[in-house]
Amino acid sequence: MHQVERAIFDLRRGLPVLIIAGESRVLVQAIEGAAEAAASRLGELAGTSPALVLTRHRLAILGQGDAGQGDAGQGSAKEAARLPLPDGLASGRLAALAFGAAPAATLGEAALSECRLALEPAESADLAALALMRRALLIPSALVARVAESRRASVAAAVTDGTLLAVEAEQAARCLDGAGGMLRRVSDARIPLADAFECRFILFREPDGLREHVAVVIGDPALDAPGVPVPLRLHSACLTGDLFGSLRCDCGEQLRTAVAEIDAVGGGVLLYLAQEGRGIGLANKLRAYTLQDSGLDTLDADQILGFGEDERRYGVAVDMLDALGIRRVQLMTNNPLKMAALAEGGIEVVERQALYGTLNDHNHRYLSAKAERAGHLLDEVFRARR
Ligand SMILES: Nc1nc2c(ncn2[C@@H]2O[C@H](COP(=O)(O)OP(=O)(O)OP(=O)(O)O)[C@@H](O)[C@H]2O)c(=O)[nH]1
Numbered sequence: 001m002h003q004v005e006r007a008i009f010d011l012r013r014g015l016p017v018l019i020i021a022g023e024s025r026v027l028v029q030a031i032e033g034a035a036e037a038a039a040s041r042l043g044e045l046a047g048t049s050p051a052l053v054l055t056r057h058r059l060a061i062l063g064q065g066d067a068g069q070g071d072a073g074q075g076s077a078k079e080a081a082r083l084p085l086p087d088g089l090a091s092g093r094l095a096a097l098a099f100g101a102a103p104a105a106t107l108g109e110a111a112l113s114e115c116r117l118a119l120e121p122a123e124s125a126d127l128a129a130l131a132l133m134r135r136a137l138l139i140p141s142a143l144v145a146r147v148a149e150s151r152r153a154s155v156a157a158a159v160t161d162g163t164l165l166a167v168e169a170e171q172a173a174r175c176l177d178g179a180g181g182m183l184r185r186v187s188d189a190r191i192p193l194a195d196a197f198e199c200r201f202i203l204f205r206e207p208d209g210l211r212e213h214v215a216v217v218i219g220d221p222a223l224d225a226p227g228v229p230v231p232l233r234l235h236s237a238c239l240t241g242d243l244f245g246s247l248r249c250d251c252g253e254q255l256r257t258a259v260a261e262i263d264a265v266g267g268g269v270l271l272y273l274a275q276e277g278r279g280i281g282l283a284n285k286l287r288a289y290t291l292q293d294s295g296l297d298t299l300d301a302d303q304i305l306g307f308g309e310d311e312r313r314y315g316v317a318v319d320m321l322d323a324l325g326i327r328r329v330q331l332m333t334n335n336p337l338k339m340a341a342l343a344e345g346g347i348e349v350v351e352r353q354a355l356y357g358t359l360n361d362h363n364h365r366y367l368s369a370k371a372e373r374a375g376h377l378l379d380e381v382f383r384a385r386r
């Protein structure tokens with residue numbers, strides 16, 4: 001599996017990697033930051049014309065609901081499609097296609113409709129490439145080029161001499177699944193907090209070494225007492241809100257309120273999860289904020305970038321609870337997906353407790369979109385404002 005982690009680092013540095021899917025060999029590179037000549041260089045290396053792989057979320061933005069279904073009718077085609085690139089497409093236009101806010105205005109409706117006609121079903125290497133981009137917290141789109149027969153030997157030589165990394169598509173595609181039960185407890189320390197004096201921070205590391213999550217044990221909860229539900233907050237990281245008190249969201253306030261309330265009831269646990277920006281990463285969240293400044297809501301902005309409504313997965317949270325011996329919880333959240341994810345992981349959610357921040361002019365639209373479009377239980381917040 002360690003080839004996959006190495007590939008993620010190479011992709012983040014803007015280098016190509018080779019994906020092996022059965023007999024097929026595909027060179028892949030991140031679209032994000034791709035220099036002017038990146039696509040043609042990749043094509044030269046592979047000996048074939050490059051293509052762009054796009055997620056179904058992005059395809060919908062390009063006006064393609066049924067992406068690349070073609071004659072293949074594969075399940076994969078629904079998730080993503082491959083767009084063969086016209087020769088000499090400048091990088092600005094590549095970016096416009098992959099994650100631009102107004103592709104029709106930038107490229108022209110005629111060019112866009114040609115693109116739609118050219119779409120092909122995504123193959124397993126393409127889907128693997130998208131999984132790698134997501135895990136790497138890059139824009140979920142990839143430049144890809146199938147390696148021609150005539151280039152197989154030179155590409156294989158680059159793999160052998162270590163200048164090019166090769167990964168199996170099947171392994172790469174699984175990089176988002178996590179590795180259940182493999183989370184490592186690494187270190188811990190006592191940290192008195194302003195809102196809760198008795199706290200212990202326990203750091204967990206994912207087996208691929210890419211993400212770390214912290215369990216904050218507050219007070220002295222009876223973690224493994226059978227039947228007693230533990231007060232629990234699952235908190236997704238938000239650098240801007242948690243650390244700087246950004247007014248664009250309510251995260252910082254929720255974080256501090258959760259710590260204080262858990263302490264007030266005698267103790268419990270807060271899991272601080274490395275899921276910045278609902279799992280899309282800080283770089284993409286900042287991009288999404290800029291898109292929101294031009295009028296989009298939080299969900300539409302993520303979709304422009306090629307992401308779904310919520311990219312978070314909660315397997316690591318379940319693993320941390322298992323490691324702490326917690327089976328029944330009283331969950332502080334307004335998000336039904338968190339409750340469902342815990343239940344699916346075998347954790348009994350005995351009760352839900354709402355957790356609100358303050359509504360202001362900057363976070364109003366964000367919170368309404370969560371309530372109206374993502375099913376968050378925020379009625380009280382808006383009722384209080386009326
Ligand atoms: N993509 C994106 N992420 C955002 C935006 N605003 C806040 N976030 C992220 O959304 C997540 C919010 O986390 P939480 O407060 O734990 O989760 P929640 O889904 O709001 O659910 P509860 O707070 O438990 O009700 C954090 O990862 C933030 O970084 C935004 O506009 N776009």
Ligand SMILES: [Zn+2]
Binds near residue numbers: 238249250251
């Ligand atoms: Zn936030």
